[in-house]
Amino acid sequence: MQSQPHVANTPLNLPRGNIVLAPMEGVIDAPMRRLLTGMGGYTRCVTEFVRVTSVLLPEKVFLRLCPELETGGVTEHGVPVYTQLLGSDPAVLAINAVRAAELGAPGIDLNFGCPAKTVNNSLGGSILLRDPAHVGDIVSAVRDAVPPQIPVTAKIRLGYDNSDLLPEIVDHIRRAGATELAIHARTKFDGYKPPAWWSAVQAVMQDGDRTTYINGEIWTVEDSVEARLSSGCTHLMLGRGALAAPDLARRIVAAAAGEQVEPVDWLTMSHHVEAQFLRSDCQSARHVGNRTKQWLAYLKRSYSQANDLFSRLRTLHGVADIQRAFVAHRHWLASQDTEQGCESLSLPWR
Numbered sequence: 001m002q003s004q005p006h007v008a009n010t011p012l013n014l015p016r017g018n019i020v021l022a023p024m025e026g027v028i029d030a031p032m033r034r035l036l037t038g039m040g041g042y043t044r045c046v047t048e049f050v051r052v053t054s055v056l057l058p059e060k061v062f063l064r065l066c067p068e069l070e071t072g073g074v075t076e077h078g079v080p081v082y083t084q085l086l087g088s089d090p091a092v093l094a095i096n097a098v099r100a101a102e103l104g105a106p107g108i109d110l111n112f113g114c115p116a117k118t119v120n121n122s123l124g125g126s127i128l129l130r131d132p133a134h135v136g137d138i139v140s141a142v143r144d145a146v147p148p149q150i151p152v153t154a155k156i157r158l159g160y161d162n163s164d165l166l167p168e169i170v171d172h173i174r175r176a177g178a179t180e181l182a183i184h185a186r187t188k189f190d191g192y193k194p195p196a197w198w199s200a201v202q203a204v205m206q207d208g209d210r211t212t213y214i215n216g217e218i219w220t221v222e223d224s225v226e227a228r229l230s231s232g233c234t235h236l237m238l239g240r241g242a243l244a245a246p247d248l249a250r251r252i253v254a255a256a257a258g259e260q261v262e263p264v265d266w267l268t269m270s271h272h273v274e275a276q277f278l279r280s281d282c283q284s285a286r287h288v289g290n291r292t293k294q295w296l297a298y299l300k301r302s303y304s305q306a307n308d309l310f311s312r313l314r315t316l317h318g319v320a321d322i323q324r325a326f327v328a329h330r331h332w333l334a335s336q337d338t339e340q341g342c343e344s345l346s347l348p349w350r
């Protein structure tokens with residue numbers, strides 16, 4: 001594959017597009033969706049994948065991964081949450097999609113991108129990209145089974161070992177009646193190694209296409225513009241970039257409208273991190289603090305001061321110890337303020 005073309009003097013007067021919050025297993029759960037959609041800019045979320053093997057799953061599985069089903073299938077901020085299914089048997093996926101729809105899912109998303117060995121070994125996720133007709137059969141079975149007003153979307157990578165089959169995969173998905181398609185612009189072979197090959201998506205864009213989303217390595221407003229221009233997609237899907245800069249979607253929307261909004265400063269963000277810790281991450285006795293540490297590892301990309309909080313928390317496992325670390329971090333921040341003025345309240349990249 002070729003390297004990304006560099007886009008100079010990127011215009012900001014692009015058509016307004018949607019921004020979907022990417023599914024991230026073990027990271028973007030309901031409390032995180034609530035926080036991120038509260039920051040603004042997101043038009044939709046997708047749940048962590050629901051693993052479908054050979055049976056109709058009980059309701060509790062759907063409700064565990066998507067508690068929003070109990071509140072109309074939307075986050076507290078009114079953003080719809082689609083249920084993502086991962087599996088390989090079209091008929092079994094179809095009956096589970098019907099169950100999700102009956103429980104109130106506003107849309108069904110199908111995962112064809114997961115690179116995990118255990119998932120691929122049981123013929124789920126990205127391994128299906130080696131067989132475009134099978135991908136089409138899955139989309140078609142789910143599309144036929146769920147009520148017509150419920151959107152059925154798909155999420156793929158460029159391919160398995162290479163992107164040779166991409167046009168065929170996309171053709172099958174479109175002909176099977178998928179409402180929208182998100183493309184993580186890397187192969188399974190690429191894993192998560194930068195770059196994402198945004199320009200490779202051009203090959204499957206149709207004139208006036210308003211149904212394809214570009215995904216992968218979008219960390220800043222500038223990246224979002226370059227990803228859209230290189231791929232030809234109007235719409236975006238953000239994963240790790242949303243965790244690194246929780247207000248990124250809001251800033252992308254503002255920039256597209258020619259406006260600028262101030263990024264959220266670190267002190268404010270650190271309060272969000274603590275609230276999130278208390279809301280969800282201090283509940284599970286065995287893993288207290290793990291999600292907070294994982295999130296801070298992303299936040300460090302945008303906020304230099306997240307490093308201090310991360311190093312204070314890194315080895316802690318108790319709720320009280322972690323809360324004390326938040327307090328100590330704020331004292332440290334205040335001392336930095338006194339020494340260096342407001343410079344210390346770092347802001348994420350634009």
Ligand SMILES: Cc1cc2nc3c(=O)[nH]c(=O)nc-3n(C[C@H](O)[C@H](O)[C@H](O)COP(=O)(O)O)c2cc1C
Binds near residue numbers: 184
């Ligand atoms: C920890 C982790 C968990 C993920 N879980 C899922 C998942 O459940 N379903 C899915 O379709 N993609 C999943 N992905 C892939 C992301 O949705 C996204 O496609 C990928 O991270 C590239 O986008 P980004 O560079 O914006 O993060 C996951 C990625 C990561 C890093």
